[in-house]
Amino acid sequence: MSALLLPAALFWYFVGVFLVVVGTVNRAETLKTSSTFALTIAWACHIAAIVQHGREVGHFPLSNNIEYLLVLGWVVLTLYLLVWLRFKVIAAGFVLPPLAAFMSVPALWLPTRHGEAPYPGKQLLFVFHTTVATLGMAALCVAFAMSLIFLLQDRAIKSKRTPRLLSRLPSLNSSERIGHVAILWGFPMLTLGIATGSLWSLDTYGSVWVGGAKQTFPILAWIVFAIVLYGRLARGFGGRKSAYLTIAGFALGLLTVLGMSF
Amino acid sequence: MLFLLGVNHVSAPLPFRERLAFPDADLEQALKRLVGIATLEEGMIISTCNRVEVLVRASEGGAGSETLNDFLARERGVSREEIQRYTYHYRGRDAVRHLFQVASGLDSMILGEPQILGQIKQAYLTAHAAGTTGPILDRLLQQGLAVAKRVRTETGISRHAVSIAFAAVELAKKIFERLDGRSALLLGAGKMSELAAQHLAANGVRLVVSSRTYDRAARLAERLGGEVVNWDDALSHLSKVDIVVSGTAAPQIILGTAQVKEGLRGRRGAPLFLIDMAVPRDIDPAVNLLNGVYLYDIDDLQGVVDSNLEERNREAEMARRMIEGEIDAFEGWRSSLEITPTIVALRRTLLDMGRHELERHRKKLAGLSSEQQRAVEELTRSLVQKVLHRPIVHLKSSAESGQAGPCASLYRKIFGISAEAIEAAERREADPAPAEQDEAPQPGPRRVLPGGRGD
Numbered sequence: 001m002s003a004l005l006l007p008a009a010l011f012w013y014f015v016g017v018f019l020v021v022v023g024t025v026n027r028a029e030t031l032k033t034s035s036t037f038a039l040t041i042a043w044a045c046h047i048a049a050i051v052q053h054g055r056e057v058g059h060f061p062l063s064n065n066i067e068y069l070l071v072l073g074w075v076v077l078t079l080y081l082l083v084w085l086r087f088k089v090i091a092a093g094f095v096l097p098p099l100a101a102f103m104s105v106p107a108l109w110l111p112t113r114h115g116e117a118p119y120p121g122k123q124l125l126f127v128f129h130t131t132v133a134t135l136g137m138a139a140l141c142v143a144f145a146m147s148l149i150f151l152l153q154d155r156a157i158k159s160k161r162t163p164r165l166l167s168r169l170p171s172l173n174s175s176e177r178i179g180h181v182a183i184l185w186g187f188p189m190l191t192l193g194i195a196t197g198s199l200w201s202l203d204t205y206g207s208v209w210v211g212g213a214k215q216t217f218p219i220l221a222w223i224v225f226a227i228v229l230y231g232r233l234a235r236g237f238g239g240r241k242s243a244y245l246t247i248a249g250f251a252l253g254l255l256t257v258l259g260m261s262f
Numbered sequence: 263m264l265f266l267l268g269v270n271h272v273s274a275p276l277p278f279r280e281r282l283a284f285p286d287a288d289l290e291q292a293l294k295r296l297v298g299i300a301t302l303e304e305g306m307i308i309s310t311c312n313r314v315e316v317l318v319r320a321s322e323g324g325a326g327s328e329t330l331n332d333f334l335a336r337e338r339g340v341s342r343e344e345i346q347r348y349t350y351h352y353r354g355r356d357a358v359r360h361l362f363q364v365a366s367g368l369d370s371m372i373l374g375e376p377q378i379l380g381q382i383k384q385a386y387l388t389a390h391a392a393g394t395t396g397p398i399l400d401r402l403l404q405q406g407l408a409v410a411k412r413v414r415t416e417t418g419i420s421r422h423a424v425s426i427a428f429a430a431v432e433l434a435k436k437i438f439e440r441l442d443g444r445s446a447l448l449l450g451a452g453k454m455s456e457l458a459a460q461h462l463a464a465n466g467v468r469l470v471v472s473s474r475t476y477d478r479a480a481r482l483a484e485r486l487g488g489e490v491v492n493w494d495d496a497l498s499h500l501s502k503v504d505i506v507v508s509g510t511a512a513p514q515i516i517l518g519t520a521q522v523k524e525g526l527r528g529r530r531g532a533p534l535f536l537i538d539m540a541v542p543r544d545i546d547p548a549v550n551l552l553n554g555v556y557l558y559d560i561d562d563l564q565g566v567v568d569s570n571l572e573e574r575n576r577e578a579e580m581a582r583r584m585i586e587g588e589i590d591a592f593e594g595w596r597s598s599l600e601i602t603p604t605i606v607a608l609r610r611t612l613l614d615m616g617r618h619e620l621e622r623h624r625k626k627l628a629g630l631s632s633e634q635q636r637a638v639e640e641l642t643r644s645l646v647q648k649v650l651h652r653p654i655v656h657l658k659s660s661a662e663s664g665q666a667g668p669c670a671s672l673y674r675k676i677f678g679i680s681a682e683a684i685e686a687a688e689r690r691e692a693d694p695a696p697a698e699q700d701e702a703p704q705p706g707p708r709r710v711l712p713g714g715r716g717d
Contacts, residue, residue: 027418157436158550160562161569171439172533236530239554 005049006070006108012042013077013101020093024168032090036081039097043081046074046104053110060123062130065257066106073103075138079182083142087178089170095145125200133193133218137253139186140225144250146179147243154240176238179246187225190253194218217255224249264398265326266357267334267349268308268315271371274348282338284309292337293394299329304396306389306403308364310381312371317361319398327351358402358592362585365410367419373574374419379410398599402592409588416584418577422570427457429566430537430558431465434505437535437556442466446505448488449496449516451478454560455509455539459486462505470503472496474510500525504532509539517545522555529554537563597666601657604670606687607679612650616642 016039023031050071054061061067080096083089153169169175197215198208209215228245231237269279284292284307296305296318305318316334320326330351335342352360360369365382367374386403389395395403414420423429431441438444445468448459463469469488473479476492483490491499500506500522510516517536522545526534531554538545538559550557558566620642627635653673660669674684 153436157433157556160558160565171435172437173439232531236532238531239533241553242531 005045005052006104009042009045009049010101010104012038012045013097016042017093017097017101020090020097024090024094027168035090035093036084039077039081039093042097042101043074043077046077046100049107050074053107060127060130062127062134066110068130068134069103069257070107070110072134072137072141073100075134076100076103076141079138079142083178087174089174089178091149091169091175092142092145092178095148096142099141099145122200122203125196125203129193129196129200132189132196136186136189136191136193137250139182139189140221140246140250140253143179143182143186143246146175146182147246150175150179150243151240151247154243176242179243180232180238183225183229183246187222187229190218190222190225194222213258214256217252217258221249221253221256224252263320263326264317264354264357264402265320265330266315266317266352266360267327267330268313268352268360269349270313270369273350278340278344278348279312279314281340282309282314282334283311284314284337289388290392293389293392295337296333297394299333301326301329304399305394306385306399308382308385310378313364313369315361315364317357317399319396326353355589355593358589359585361402361406362409362588363582365406366413366581366585367410368413368578368581368585372424373571373578374414374421374424376414376420379407379414382410383407398596401595405588405592409585413581413584417580419574419581421577422573424567424570424574426454426539426560426563426567427461429563429570430458430507431461433556433558433563433566434462434465434467434535437533438504440466444468444504445470445502446507447472447496447499447503448482448486449473449506449508449544450510450512450540451482452509452511452539455507455537456482456486458507458537458539459488462507463487467505470499472499497521497525500534501528503534505535505537506545507537507539508544510544512540512544513542515544515546517549519546519548519552522546522549522552526552526554594662597661598658600666601661601670603684603687604673604679605654605657607683608653608673608677609646609650610687611677611679611683612646613643616646 016035019031019035019038022028023035050061053067053070057063062071076096077100080092080100083092083096149169150172153172153175156167156169157172197218201210201215202208224245228242228249231245232242269282271279274282289307289309293305293307296302296307296316301320303319303321305316308315308317316330318326318330320329331342331345331349334340334345334349363369365379367376367378370378382403386395386399386407390400423432434441434444441462443466446459446462448455448469448471451473459469459471463486469483469486470491471479471483471486471488472491472493472495473482474493476490479490479493482488497517506517508517522534522536533554533556536545536549536555536557538557541560543559545557545559547557547559549555620639627638630638657666657669657673660666673679
């Protein structure tokens, strides 16, 4: 990318995460608030970078895996800021913004040639499919972060020796609840993403199933999250099992990137 | 000069502290008798169940410590030998430090406990109402209360629980976030378990009480506010409650892995927090390995308390450093107060000199127009200001470095300022010329409680 917007966004990510860490360690409320401020600037730079890139290449910027990660990163940060607004849980700041920044880094080397639509088939359906899938993955990313935090806190309480940093983690109840809400949002969108993807595949290639990582991994992720949701809603199992499965599900979902065109 | 005489839980045994404590009803009269002593200008008394502190400001040259010993012996009917054996004395900067540390909870039996701050505030308000505090103590106490508040918010000195019962509540919050609406099963009627249950109930937890003897459980339930269940049915509640507090006198495990597993069946994955306050233990330690079950026995809780205390000790170091800075600020203000009379007298002497010379030459100046005469007057005045500017700056900076006394006396000698002039300035009857007001430090308190900085 030619512009300076993405590097600027990455800079503010760095500042924000640094403030999250220092603010949490020192229990300084002003630093925590400043971290949100810095991450909001990162958020603005990030979306500006996406829009600019979209105009440069002349198509909806969700056509390859690098663009996908760039957009996913932005949505993940958006959800982090929403979680912060709603639940005031800053511990997610240790996971989500760094992940969002990390996902955006490859876009620094993205070519900006203006060209034909890079994907075949119905444009609108494809854009809808990728948008929904991205939103779903971002929500599941929040669930992933909260599961990670849950496991750390669970281990801290069980071990009966709480290291200083872990004593700042949110309660088990909070992280589980936020993670659950995130799955309740993310799962239907993932379902819709898979359905629209299959439809597009049918329309373009004449078959619902074309195989490959692009289709296999989302389906595997979908199965894992279906088990998590079924377990929690119908059978009432939660806790560590749910957390492990959520982490596995998100990892599978992320592997989809491997199957996308470069 | 500030003097402080005190006893605390370290310096004196409880019976002596009890004898020394001032009854509330007598405090005001005692304060008045205290400042009635000729050499004492201001005074206040902090009297709580753990400490008595008498803080005074003596006039220059007044022997504070001896006076305070006599006062205490007279007031509380104790011998001077006892006072000498059990009390500590601080003066000047050390007295300021002691007061700040006491207010911040650094001198308390439980490091960082919060009650002492309120007690000092109350003691100050009493003394202020009785009219026994003046500008110095007002400022000292306001600053002390502000420091104590800063220490509590900026350091972790009173952050984590340092009692077993509180530690249990804190842990419960780590699991459940909020405790209101949760329920706890109390097994047995041990002292520690009752205390923990009491703290849980205070946080909005609904209690279900059970004991081998029904009557005992009923009495306990009545005392703590809860529901009684039969001992035989108690374990069936495992699937319904969020917390179990156990403190029976049973010699063996009463809650094994099998029973807890059975209880988990109906819980739909909700976490279960087990607190085992019994010795020997009531709950099989292996249940801690179960998914969603968190077991703490009394040693585990003690471990939490110990590490919290360690953290408080670490934070206390930070608090001490913070306090040193505040002492500097207070001492700086106080010594600037010492030089104020000198500055006022210095100005006044030189301005008088200027006026005097002007009068002497009045005749020679008669030929000038009234405008020119005013210009000459102005010139004299500004000359005096110019001449005085650097000496005053020097005097102030010497006050900040704690050299107020010798420096002020040197200036008095050089400019020939009499003791009477200083006294006049101290009574603040000095020349009320507006120019003086803005440069001399204001000796009054910044603000007067209540509603001041200590709130």
